[in-house]
Amino acid sequence: MKLIFAIVQDQDSNRLSDALTDANFRATKLASTGGFLKAGNTTFIIGVEDKQVDQALDIIRNNCKAREQIMSPAASLGVTVDTYVPYPIEVQVGGATVFVMPVDQFQQF
Ligand code: 2BA
16 A cells, blocks of 8 residues: 655645545545745645556646746745745746655554
């Protein structure tokens, strides 16, 4: 069994959730925050059998888009001097950042 962590943009979260459910995957959504942009994103936790990993990755790939996002000076105010950006910069975010990890045990009580 594998545990998939997929960090996606909030705009893609409902569509991905629906697509996973339609394909009979079980998933948990966590509200999360990107360390760099300090903007909200969504982290999916998906437990899958080994043979289902590729199908789950296809669904994530097909439902998450890359987007340009502007990080403005104001957005970095209040963070440490190290991460303060004095001028707007454009970064490409996503489609999705995905980690696939082995699962030692899966129990439901
Ligand atoms: P953020 O950390 O807010 O990063 C948003 C986007 O900013 C990133 O998009 C990347 O294009 C850019 N970026 C991040 N750190 C940077 C840096 N030190 N210098 C220049 N540009 C930087 P993505 O790579 O698509 O990442 C989207 C979100 O996925 C991230 O939001 C973070 O929440 C998560 N993520 C990405 N890589 C990760 C990793 N290795 N471990 C854990 N979470 C990760």
